[in-house]
Structures are given as C-alpha cells and as structure tokens.
Amino acid sequence: MTEDYAALVRDDRVHTMLYRDPAIFDDEMERIFKQAWIWVGHDSELPGANSFKTAHVGRQPVIVTRDKAGAVHVLLNRCRHRAASVCERKKGKASVFVCPYHGWSYDVDGGLRKVPFADGYREPVDKADHSLIALRTECYNGMIFATFDDAIMPLAEWLGPARKWIDLFMKQGAGFGVKTLGEHRFRFPGNWKIQLENTTDAYHFPIVHKTFLSSLDEDTENLMDVLGQGGWVEDLGNGHSVMVMIPDLIDLEENLDAPIPDRFAALAAELAAEGHDDDQVRRIVRAVGGSGFNLNLFPNVACSMAFFRVLRPVAVNETEIQHIAIGMDGGPEAANRARLRLHEHFQGPMGFGTPDDAEGWERVQRGAAAGDALWVMLNRGVDAPDGRPEPGHEAGDVSAETGMRAAYQMWKRMMTA
Amino acid sequence: MSVDMATAGISMAGAQEFIWREADMLDRLDYREWLKLWTAEGEYIVPIERDVDDHAGALNILHDDAEMREARVKRLLSGFSMSSAPPARTVRTVSRFVMLKTAPERVKLRCAMHIVEYKYDRTRLLAADVTYRLNVTPGGIALDRKIVQLVNSDDAQFGIGYLL
Ligand code: FES
C-alpha cells in the first residue's frame, strides 16, 4: 500500500489529496473500479438480438451486447490477436464483430469465430482460448452492471435496500416500461468523486441553480424549493444513498387524484384528446415530471429524479458524464416529447443547470490545488441519528452530507481491503 | 436590412452580412439585440445526433422556441449563473457559405463556423456546420431557423456558458 488510506477518510471529512493525487487515482481504478459492480447500460439500450453499445468499466473500454437468446454480455473491446479495438461505434446492430486489422471475427457472446489465413499457424488457433474477455454481468430491473471481480457478492445483495428505490424510480415508465431517449455527454476537468458527491448535495441547489429556478413558473419553482419540502438523506449501505427532495414524488403511483399542475395542462389535454382515459392521463402526466429523489449508487451511476447520471473517471483531474434521458417505452409521443424538453431545459452542456454544476466542480478541483494539509468538510448533518430524518432535528434534513459520508466510508472500505 | 428588392428576395451578400452581424452580436454578448433578429416562430437548435430530421422527437443539446430563447438570454445575462458570469470569451468566424434554397420570401443556406473560446487559462476550439433559414419580413431579414451541428456533437462537450 502506497498510502495509509484509512487516515485520509474520517467520519466527517476527507483529505484534499483524494481529489488530486494521481497515485490514489491509479489505486482507485484497481481497488474500486475493478472490484465493484459498475453500471454499463440500461436494457432498452439493447433493443433485441444482436444489438450492442460501447461503454467503459473504469478505464477499460467494453462492448455490451445482447445475443439471440436475449442474454447480455459485457466484453473487453480488445482483439485477442494484437489488441486492436473491435468496435468503435457507440451503439448499433451487429451479428459479428470483425477486427479491422487482420480480420479475426467474434460472435456477440465474444466467441472467436474465424481467423483468416489460418494455415499460417502451425497448430490451429485454439478458439476457446481466444474469446473476447467477458466480464461477469448481472441486471436488476433493467439496470445492467458488470464487474472484473468474480468473487464479488451478487448484484442484488450489493444493491441491498437501494433496490426498493430503483423500483420506485422505474415507475416513471407509467406502466409502459422505461426506455432511454438519448443522452448528453460532457466532461469537466476535475476528480470523479466531486461529481459523485454532487448527486447527493441538495445544499448547492438553491445557490448554483438560482437561474434555473427563476426560469420556472411559480408553482414549479415552489416545487423545486428542495430545501423546504421536508426531505432527507439516507445511507443505504455499500456506499449507496438516497436523497429525497420532494417526498410527495417518491411513489408516482400515489396521489393520482391530486390536481394536474398548470405546466402539464396542455399535455394532459393532448393525451385526453388522443383517447387516454382520465386515470391514464393522470398516471402518465405524474410520471412525466419525474421522481422526487436522487438515488446514488456507488461508484458510477445515479437514478437522478428523471434521468440516469453516469460518471466515468478519465484521469485524476478529468471526468466524463452522461445524462441519459428516459421516457416511456411505447408510451404516448406527446409525453416523451415533453420529457425531452424538460431534460434539455436543465441538463447537458447548454442546459440551464448542468453548465453551472460543471463550473462548480471545476472550481473545486482548482481550489483543491491549494493547501496540502487541508480537509474537505462533510460534516453537515453529522449529528443526525443514523443518517435518518427525525422530525424537529434540523441536522437530518435533505441538505445533510450523509450521502457523501456513506460513499467515502465505502471508498475507505474498498481502498483498505 | 439588406432585402434586395430588385430580386424580391435575399441575396447571398445580404445573407452573409446578416450572419456576420449576428456573429458579432454573439461575441459581444449583445443578446438582447440578438433576440430581436428572430421571427416569432423561429427555432434555435443544437442537435446531438447527426442526420436527424425530427429534432423535436430527439434529444438535443438545445431546442429553443421564442420563450426558451428569452429565458436563456435572461439566465445568461443575470449575473447569477456561475458558468456565464463571466462566460468564456469567444471569437468566432463564419465562412464557406453555400446557398441551399432560394424563394422570394426566404432562403436556406449552410456555412462553417469556428469559435475559439478562452477561460481559466485554457483555449478551446469549437467547429460547426450551421444551417440558416432566413425570412423576408417587413422589417428586413429575420432568423427563422438556426441549426448548429457541432463537428463533435455526439461526443462529450464541456459546459458552454454562451450562445452558439
Ligand atoms: S489485431 Fe485484431 S486481427 Fe490482428
């Protein structure tokens, strides 16, 4: 061990070096990103047999494929001959992956199919021994995860109580099922953990997102007053946490008889005109607005109100982020269009929210260059009992840094294991 | 301005002059004047995917009608948005104009745009194909649609705190 990592994470603070030491970053890639369940995609990104997408597990490029039987495979994107990448497309359909360099071809499950001019080898190439390397892959409610660690606990156990929140989040499908609709990708020059923290940071919302809030109608602005809704943050174990900002929107199948907000009146009318009955209209409209919580899954994905937020560590001071829009699979077009416009309003490199977040995170990285013995303070709400809300106990409110503390305790566990 | 009454339409020179004036406005952050260049139905779009026809049915980096443009300008000039107070400084050039369609009441043309931006001791380069639809109106030329297709639109961007 190059450092005493346990000493860099305390119960209520972490050391600045966690943002800026390249040696720590290298160790994180080995000890966390190779030993955790890493999110690589959503079921709907692989529509049908022979569909694929490319992704990363930590620093390593992978292809996520679906075979004819419907099984999902996560394969290292590296030819077993002399290492060329076998796929450079973001997504698509392919029944075979042919390496462009010398033409070795692979089945969608990674098996080596053919080697051109095979008689140039004294012994035939042992196909079983030259498949694309497959990672262990498991799914939960449409979320696909992969890991380099064959000994890791099953995904369901890794997620633990977070599963309940994933199920709640997927109610945005309004009975149609959840489907990805497109994604924003952007980078910021800063450490990945700055982004991980942010998904469970309600404290910044009214400050950083003031201009987003003031672009909303009055009712929506009141709804998005996330510090004033009686929300809370819970540590869900294994580094996961949930931050409930709008308790009324935890379960999208409840309160369906509440009045439809003004901003969705036109959508509701359009849906009714298309022949959806009143119950359906209410269910769809409530789902369009998204969930009232951010579920942060350690280390690389969040179910964030109305979209998936995925982070990819590139370097100690560089992180790539995807904000993946979701909608209703086969649901009304008007509803999905409304979701797209809502997503564009806040998210992405020119959204009303994201650029300010990204600038804030960059400022953290720039500021962290100063002070060698200083700590990053995570003590907000530290007095809350068990990271749970308690009526009248201010320390346990939604702006508590409970979710960050949960993530860093997991960081410590994995880095010192 | 520059509606060529002789041909009862918009000339290449007239269109270029309009687009250069727009580029200059955007570099100078003269966003309120920029809003006035638009028709009421005008659409301002920065797509993600290439070769998309139905932009409204796809996720975009930006897909603004008049109301959203107005809100965006208000946000960018408010002084409360950390990414745009101040934004990166920009210098842009627009060139390689190709007229795609001409009609008495409107033209459609495509051009290349290069933006150099600077902030935090870092200089970045953005390039885009831009398609304009310009209408003849009683007040002169007006912007009816602008689609900015960044050369790397389907790859990761950095935060963009100004208008393209
Ligand atoms: S590197 Fe792939 S076939 Fe040679």
Ligand SMILES: [Fe+2]
């Ligand atoms: Fe934010």
